[in-house]
Amino acid sequence: MSTRQKKLALMLTITAILLSLTLANMKVVDANGTGGKIDLFTQKEPYSGKGPNMPSDAFGPGEEVQIYALATYDEYPVRDLLVAFQILGPPNPVENISFYRVASTDEMGVATISFRISHLNETIFGKWTVIGNTKIDDLTITDTIMFKVGWIVEIVSLKTINENHAEQEEFARESYVGIEMVLRNIAMTEKKTCLTVTIYDSLGMFVNATELGDFAVKPNETLVYTYFFLYVPKSANVGRAVVYACAYTALPTSNGVPYCPGVSKYFLITSSKYFLKVRTEPADIVTISGEGWYPENASVGLTATLSILISNDLRYNFSFWDVDGISQGLGVNSINVFMGTNHTATAHYIVQYYLTVNSPYGTSSGAGWYDAGSTAYSTIDIGILDHENGTRRIFTNWGGDASGTNYSHSNPIVMDSPKTAIAIWKTQYYLAVRVDPSGITTISGEGWYDESVNVTISAPTVSNYNFEYWDVNGVLQGSGVNSITVHMNAPHSITAHYTQIQIIKYTLTIITTEGGTTDPEPGTYNYTAGATVQVTATSNANYVFDHWELDNVDVGSANSYTVTMDKNHTLKAIFSLSPTGWFVPDWFYWLLPLFSILIIILLIIFFYARKRRKKTEEAFYSGWTAWYYCYDLLGKSKKFKM
Numbered sequence: 001m002s003t004r005q006k007k008l009a010l011m012l013t014i015t016a017i018l019l020s021l022t023l024a025n026m027k028v029v030d031a032n033g034t035g036g037k038i039d040l041f042t043q044k045e046p047y048s049g050k051g052p053n054m055p056s057d058a059f060g061p062g063e064e065v066q067i068y069a070l071a072t073y074d075e076y077p078v079r080d081l082l083v084a085f086q087i088l089g090p091p092n093p094v095e096n097i098s099f100y101r102v103a104s105t106d107e108m109g110v111a112t113i114s115f116r117i118s119h120l121n122e123t124i125f126g127k128w129t130v131i132g133n134t135k136i137d138d139l140t141i142t143d144t145i146m147f148k149v150g151w152i153v154e155i156v157s158l159k160t161i162n163e164n165h166a167e168q169e170e171f172a173r174e175s176y177v178g179i180e181m182v183l184r185n186i187a188m189t190e191k192k193t194c195l196t197v198t199i200y201d202s203l204g205m206f207v208n209a210t211e212l213g214d215f216a217v218k219p220n221e222t223l224v225y226t227y228f229f230l231y232v233p234k235s236a237n238v239g240r241a242v243v244y245a246c247a248y249t250a251l252p253t254s255n256g257v258p259y260c261p262g263v264s265k266y267f268l269i270t271s272s273k274y275f276l277k278v279r280t281e282p283a284d285i286v287t288i289s290g291e292g293w294y295p296e297n298a299s300v301g302l303t304a305t306l307s308i309l310i311s312n313d314l315r316y317n318f319s320f321w322d323v324d325g326i327s328q329g330l331g332v333n334s335i336n337v338f339m340g341t342n343h344t345a346t347a348h349y350i351v352q353y354y355l356t357v358n359s360p361y362g363t364s365s366g367a368g369w370y371d372a373g374s375t376a377y378s379t380i381d382i383g384i385l386d387h388e389n390g391t392r393r394i395f396t397n398w399g400g401d402a403s404g405t406n407y408s409h410s411n412p413i414v415m416d417s418p419k420t421a422i423a424i425w426k427t428q429y430y431l432a433v434r435v436d437p438s439g440i441t442t443i444s445g446e447g448w449y450d451e452s453v454n455v456t457i458s459a460p461t462v463s464n465y466n467f468e469y470w471d472v473n474g475v476l477q478g479s480g481v482n483s484i485t486v487h488m489n490a491p492h493s494i495t496a497h498y499t500q501i502q503i504i505k506y507t508l509t510i511i512t513t514e515g516g517t518t519d520p521e522p523g524t525y526n527y528t529a530g531a532t533v534q535v536t537a538t539s540n541a542n543y544v545f546d547h548w549e550l551d552n553v554d555v556g557s558a559n560s561y562t563v564t565m566d567k568n569h570t571l572k573a574i575f576s577l578s579p580t581g582w583f584v585p586d587w588f589y590w591l592l593p594l595f596s597i598l599i600i601i602l603l604i605i606f607f608y609a610r611k612r613r614k615k616t617e618e619a620f621y622s623g624w625t626a627w628y629y630c631y632d633l634l635g636k637s638k639k640f641k642m
Contacts, residue, residue: 036136038083039070040145047188049145057188058148059128060259061119067145069103069111069132077109083134085113090126090149097124105134117149125150148186151260153193153217153247157182160243160267163275165227169266172273172293173236179228179265181245185217193217194248194256197228201269202239207232213251232269241269272296276337277344285316288347294339304333304347313356313418315369316349353415358400359423361385361393362407370415378421383407390430390491392448399424427451431486432493440465443496449488457494458483465498504529506565515543515575527565536560537573546574 041048042056043066049056059065069083082104089097103111111134118124128149133142161178162168171177177199185191193215199207208230217224230243244264250256278291290302308316321328321335323345328335337343351372357364362380370376378398386392395407402421404411413419433446445457459467459482470477470484472494477484486492505526512522516539527533537545537559547557549572555561563569 036071036073036078036139036141038072038132038134038141038143040130040132040143041068041070042066042145042147043068044147049147053144055188056145056147058150058152058186059117060150060152061117061124064114064116065128065147066112066114067130067132069105069134069143071105071109071111071134071136071141073136077105077107078136079105079107079109081105081109081111081134081136083111083132086131087115088129088131089124090128092123092126095123150186152187153183153185153191153259155181155245155247155260155263156184156223158243158245158263158265160265161227163229170268170270170293171232172270173232173234173238174272175275175293176229176231177243177267179230179243179245181226181228183217183224183226183247184221185219185224186221188219190219191217191259192249193259194251195226196244196246196248196251197230198244199230199232199241200244201237201241203237205237207236207241207269211251234272236269238269238271240266242266274339274342276300276339276342278302279344279346281346281348282316285310285349286347290345296339298339300337300339302335302337302345302347306333308349313354315352315354317352317369317371319348319350322346322348353418355413355415356418356420357423358420359425361425362395362423364423366410366421372415374415376413376415376419378402378410378413378423380407380423390432392428392430393425394428396424396426398422429488429491431455431457431488431491433457434493434495436495436497437500440498451488453488454485455488456483456485459496459498462498464501464503466501468497468499471495471497507568508533508563508565509568509570510535510573511570512537512573513575515540515577516545516573518573529565531565532562533565534560534562535571535573537575539575542578543575544578546576548573 039050039052041050041054044057044059047055047057067085067087069085071078071081071083082102085101085103087097087099087101101113101115103113105111111132126149128147130145131142132144133140135141157180159167159180160169160171161180163176163178165178165180167180168178179197181195181197183193183195195212195215196209197211198209201207210228210230212226212228215226242264244262246262247259248256249259273293273295275293276291278288280286280288286305286308288302288304290300294300302321304318304321306318310316318331318333320330321332323335323337323343333347335345337345352369353372354369355367355376355378357367357378357380359380362382362385364378364380366376366378368376380395383395384392397403397405398410398421400422401419402410402413407423410421413421428448428450430448431446433443435441435443441460441462443457443460445455449455457470459470461467467480467482469479470481472484472486472492484494486494505528508525508527510518510520510522510525512518516537519536519538520533525533537548539545545557545559548555548561550561550563551570552572561571563571
């Protein structure tokens, strides 16, 4: 220890002993009490620490600290008071700073001390505390002020990064080196900072540099990030390079001084590499490996995922690659990129939506993935499903996102979003209509009916039968109720029951004598009471029909006879032999008058013609005709008179 330092230590020790003895006999009063007060503050505005126990703004290494103590009594300044100051540096394992000062108040009631922050080492960095004590009206009053000491603006960290802001320590020539700088301001006010970044290659040759003026660093130790990207030319030497970063109050050309020591970072400059960007369209739907720096002339293989499922009904389907905007072929998902320069490879995807086809019956088709904006169709293989138990299902129409009434081909479905096609079916039940006794009549209404409809069936009138009742599935529906309504909530079988009316029948016995037969043939027949029966007689050769006998009573000789069945009857056909000699048929008697009239007409014509000829001959042989031909009229006349 030097002589000067020994003297300073001795003075500080004596001052400390005197202050300790003085303070031991003083009664301490809080600065917030009434009466006497003391307030410590610094020259830092606007955060000087005025007010009870308020902090002051920060100080940098080498900066002068001015401490003021304002002593008042009932708000008036008090002069000529001795104020004891104790200055405590931040605790640290190397050296704990602690020293004392005494000053008296002036006419403004202010006692002032000052000291300069050392800049020889960083053991001074941290929180400093100054305690001020004085005695007013036999009461000891005190106040405390604290402030930070350190680099006002400090570069906390320095990284080399790539274009994606990921840390990287190798960079090819003809590429960009990214610099990430993190700064911190310990002051209580925002500070304007000028930043510089400089790169040197492995031979210490300048590579590139940049600067940023009036960069705002937020107060209160807030971390502030800033980024620089510097180009590494092809002329840079390969090997270990270094980047330097500094923070100034202003540029050195504008008389700026450093806020803090410079910070450096080593990285590696390699031979020329080219960067391959790997993108997707739409952007960021999937990460495809392969992006990065590659040596010149390298061949990089890229493989795109064929399908990217976003949800159960939405996905992206691979379409094609392009490299720098040039398509590499539709559907080709694996390509090689030749790295002769920087490239951007983009995997293009198209949106696909899923069509869901739901049908409770039949086999549906058409479900699947479709390109956005395309057209799809939903189908099922049947339109009617018969369960063969009196129940069947009938396709009616498409619902959901589909429409149409054709089960085998819906209307077009535009796939502009996920869609669901629903086959709508209705249920039908079979109504069987029966008659008991079977076959006596047919009742309309049997067939298929939609579920829950009501069907009304009426029993018709049947000759010789009386309607009795209906039954539905064997359950009686009421005696004599001719019309019933059946609710088709299931297959049903209904039966109309009839009873036969008692019918009176009579017997007709047909007999013949020898010589002929009848139609109907001779025999015994049963007929319903009131029925009429026509019987025709036919004679054999050499016989003629003579007459009918009904119940032994002659009822005429007409060839046919009609019997009314009002009781049992016996009808007998009587035949007799034809008369002997020439047989003259009946038709001869009809033609005989016609022959007689014809003979008379022929005789009249004959006599009339003969008389006319005779008169003509007599005229020829008389008169002028006879004279002209010189006939012997007299002789001829005689001849004609013969």
